[in-house]
Every structure is written in structure tokens, then in C-alpha cells.
Amino acid sequence: DVVMTQSPLLLPVTLGQPASISCRSSQSLVRSDGITYLTWLLQRPGQSPRRLIYQVSQRDSGVPDRFIGSGSGTDFTLKISRVEGEDIGVYYCMQGVERPHTFGQGTKLEI
Amino acid sequence: EVQLVESGGGLVQSGGSLRLSCEASGIIFSNYWMNWVRQAPGKGLEWVANMNQHGGDQYYVDSVKGRFTISRDNAKNSLYLQMNNLRAEDTAIYYCSTLAVGDSGDYWGQGTLVTVSS
Numbered sequence: 671d672v673v674m675t676q677s678p679l680l681l682p683v684t685l686g687q688p689a690s691i692s693c694r695s696s697q698s699l700v701r702s703d704g705i706t707y708l709t710w711l712l713q714r715p716g717q718s719p720r721r722l723i724y725q726v727s728q729r730d731s732g733v734p735d736r737f738i739g740s741g742s743g744t745d746f747t748l749k750i751s752r753v754e755g756e757d758i759g760v761y762y763c764m765q766g767v768e769r770p771h772t773f774g775q776g777t778k779l780e781i
Numbered sequence: 782e783v784q785l786v787e788s789g790g791g792l793v794q795s796g797g798s799l800r801l802s803c804e805a806s807g808i809i810f811s812n813y814w815m816n817w818v819r820q821a822p823g824k825g826l827e828w829v830a831n832m833n834q835h836g837g838d839q840y841y842v843d844s845v846k847g848r849f850t851i852s853r854d855n856a857k858n859s860l861y862l863q864m865n866n867l868r869a870e871d872t873a874i875y876y877c878s879t880l881a882v883g884d885s886g887d888y889w890g891q892g893t894l895v896t897v898s899s
Contacts (some may be wrong), residue, residue, distance in 0.1 A: 707882045711826075718876060719818075719826060721887035730887065762826055766882025769840040771816075771828040 672696055672765050676774035683779055689750045691777045693763035698743050700767070707766035710739055710748045713776075714759040723748065753779070783807035783888050785877045790893030797867050797897070803860040803877030803890055811835070811855040816880040817862050819873035820892075827873075830862065831880070844870075869899040 673696040683689045699706050710723040721730050723739040726746060736751040750757055758781065763774040789801040801817070816831040830851040832839045839851050850863040860877055874892040881887040 705883075709882060713826075718889040718891055719878075720889065721881070724882060724884065724887070728884065760825075764826075764828075766880075769828075769831070770842045771831075771880065771882075773826045773828070776825045 671770055672699075672768060672772050674763055674765055674772050674774040676761075676763060676777050679775060679777055681777055681779050683753045683781060685755060685781065686752050689753050689757075689779060691748045691761055691763075691779075693741075693746045693748070693774050695744045695746075695765055698767075699746075699765050700743065706742065708739075708741065708746050709764045709766060710737075711762045711764060712757075712759050713762065714756075717759075719762065755781075783886065785879075785888055785890035787875065787877050787890045787893040790875065790895045792896045792898060793867055795867060795869060795897055795899045798863070798865045799867065799895060801862040801864065801875055801877075801893060801895070805858045805860070805877075805888075808879075808886065808888065810853075810858040813879045813881075813885065815851075815853060815860045816878050817851060817860075818876045818878055818880065818889075819871075819895075820876070821870075821873045824873075828880070829875070832860070864895070867895075867897045869897050871895060872897050 675694045677692045711719040713719040727739040738749045760776040784806045787803045817829040830841045832851045848866045852861045876892045877890040879888045
């Protein structure tokens, strides 16, 4: 199985300041179609997860442009240019290149 | 508005069975791969199983193979998870999701709690 490793697991942040989360996979997430299947999700306290970014850098509808996904191969990053209060929660990366789909451990963003 | 509504969770003894259901509205259900994802109390997300649009392909995480069965009824816009021989480590919130990896919509239900007592 593909192992997804996130760091840090706890990220204290200051409102208005940038934040960055790293995600590494144990093997390349590039599928035979040439697309990299790396997804970022946010789970706010008490809520279901919500996808923010798919295929490394594509933002979902309604996701603010302060969320920026980047990376390639096995190394990926989610950056928040200026943290806002609604960004608090646990962020997960997930690989969709093969089954079982696997998630990182989660990074808790807190003020 | 898209809604995925799970039901069927509850308290069951180790070795028992439960059947979870997920009813979708607001989407063309038959267009989507559908997934079950679970989250143990205070823990992260774990993908459990998925099924293709017409039910011909299904996949499972190793820990549930032979015990859980995913199925769907496109006429009823519904997804199911039959869980047999339940173990304490199956205790979790179970989410129904499209878990889209491409540019199709990604939708999640509110989850249903399964508690397995030993």
C-alpha cells in the first residue's frame, strides 16, 4: 500500500500569517494517464471532511485562492497564504493513484 | 443541493452484523464511483471500500475483506455496506462519499456511528 506521511502533525498558526503542510508518498502518485492523483481535504471540528484540492493543484469550487497546492512525484505541499479563522481544523492528504486509497495522518491547524 | 444521508449505525456486539445505507440526492448517482470511508474515535480517515458506477467492480481494504460487502441500487440512489463478524476495531464513524480524485464533484455524508462492544 502507498504510505502517506504528513508533517507537521500539529501546526500552530497566527491569523493573517502563512502556513504550510508537507505530504510525502512512498511511491509516485503519477498514474498511467500522466495525471498525479494527490488530494487535500479539510475536516473542520465536528464536520465531515471536505475536498479542497485535487490533482495536486486544482482548487474545488468555492475554495479561496489563498489555498495553493503544489508538488510532483512523491513530494507535495499545501500552502495557505494568509490563515483565516475558518481554516482551523485537520488537513489530510490522500492518494488516489491506486487502491486502497490511503490518507496521511492529518495535520491539525490551530491558533 | 447535493445530499448524502447515511443510516444504519448503532451499537452491536463483537461478531454481530450491521447494514449501513447511504441515500443520495441532488446528483446523478449512477455517474459516480461510491466509497465508504471510516474514522475511529479521535483518529484519522481510513478508506474502507468502493464500487464502480454499475456495481461490477468493488474493492476493499485488507482489514475488511471477507467480512464487509459493498453494494448499490442505482434505481434507489442508494449505497450499502453489509458488515459481518464485526470487531471492536471496526468502531468508527462511517462516511459515504464520492471521494472523487478527478474533476467530478466530491461529496460526503454526515456519517453514521458504528460501535462494536467486546
